[in-house]
Amino acid sequence: MRIGIFGAGAMADALGTQWAAAGHELMITGRTAGKAQALASKWGARAGGSREVAEFADVALIAVLHQGMAGTLAAIGDALRDKPIIDCNNPVEVEHFTLVTPPGRSMAQDIEQATGGHVVKAFNLCHARVWQMRPPVFDHRSLVVPYCGDDQAALETTRQLITDIGCDPLPVGDLRHAHHLEAMAAIVISLLFGGHDAHTVFNLVDRAVVPASA
Template sequence: MRIGIFGAGAMADALGTQWAAAGHELMITGRTPAKARALADRWGARAGDVAEVAEFAEVALIAVLHQDIASVLTGIGDGLRSKAIIDCNNPVETAHFTLVTDAGRSMAQDIARATGGHVVKAFNLCHARVWEMRPPVFDGRRLVVPYCGDHAAACERAKRLITDLGCEPLPVGDLRHAHHLEAMAAIVISLLFGGHDPHTVFNLIQPATGRAGTPPEVA
């Protein structure tokens, strides 16, 4: 798969390193070209400008600080229209750990509206150090990665990229649910700022013990 990566920070580094090792072809752009080139060299990939990366990508990863999203989307313009886009970002301010998006509206939906791309929300609930693990396994179980989106083919691409990290994909609905994933991330980020281990995660898979369709009893 040809993956275009927008951003050259810790998340881009962690995910790009894993996907390059899985055999995907990568191209990256970043606010600091030298930093993007250094990552590309390490991956055996290429660096380029925003337009070049958008044209190259079959699927794009946008991995930038929420404060920079608007300028990145302006640079992308229509370059990702009708393409799969993975949004791993979180619109969370760190004074009170609340969302900066409008009530009931997610950053993922804003990206979809701005680009015309098929956005899938994924990879937003863990610190970059978790994505560096090969594979991310906790208590003998693979890390569960929730994702959501409106476009079946884009979701399939996201599912494959999750699986390529050795993780368990968990579909949680259409893109309206991205707002809830971003709110969950606000809790994770508050824990990280509070000094918790960067490997703090939510593991959401637990086999039910009741009948099919019946939740297990709660004591």
């Protein structure tokens, strides 16, 4: 699969490294050309401009801070129209840990409207350090990754990419549910800023003691 990656930060690095190891062909662009080129070299991939990466991609990952989203979408234009787009971003401000999007509206829906692509919300609930794990396993259980979207082909592509990094995909509905995933991310981010270990925020294994038989 040809994956176009927009952004050259920690999430792009973690997911791109996993997908490159799984045999996918990658191309990356970022606001800092040097960082994008460094990741491309790490993956044995190429760096390019936004339109070039969009035209290359069978599927795109957008992984940028919400403050840079408008510029990223403007650079992409309509070059991702009708293509699958994975949105792993969280529109969360870190003073009060609340969403910056209007009530009931998700960043994923804004990306879909701006690009004309088929957006799937996924990979937004864990820190990049979790996605670096090979594979992400906790207490001998694979990490479950919730995802949502409206287009069946885009959902299937995302399901495959989740599986390729050793996780269990969990479809949670249409793209309207992206708002709920983003709201949950606000809680997760507040926990991380509060000092919780990135690897254990969602390690919610049932540890209830089972009484011995009489």
